[in-house]
Amino acid sequence: MSKQLSQKMLWSKSTKGTHVYNALASDKAPAVTTVYVNKQALGDKAPDMITLSIDVEAGEVDHG
Numbered sequence: 584m585s586k587q588l589s590q591k592m593l594w595s596k597s598t599k600g601t602h603v604y605n606a607l608a609s610d611k612a613p614a615v616t617t618v619y620v621n622k623q624a625l626g627d628k629a630p631d632m633i634t635l636s637i638d639v640e641a642g643e644v645d646h647g
Contacts, residue, residue: 585638585639585640585641586609586639587636587637587638587639588614588636588639589634589635589636589637590606590607590613590615590634590635590637591606591607591632591633591634591635592604592605592607592615592618592632592633592634592635593606593607593631593632594606594629594630594631594632595630597622597629599621601618601619601620601621601622601623602619602620602622602625602629603618603619603620604617604618604619604620604633604635605617606616609617613636615637617633618635620633621633642647645647
């Protein structure tokens with residue numbers, strides 16, 4: 584069984600090699616708060632907003 588998460592991310596700033604996006608404010612805690620995207624992936628002009636999608640696969644990892 585898999586689970587899907589989706590988070591709208593708003594552009595925050597650009598650095599030398601990345602664009603930085605922060606989660607939009609909402610009533611619940613975001614699954615991801617900040618994401619760094621290489622400029623090579625999006626180009627020098629960053630989109631104002633992106634949607635980050637995560638597919639959670641079946642199974643668990645024992646971190647103990």
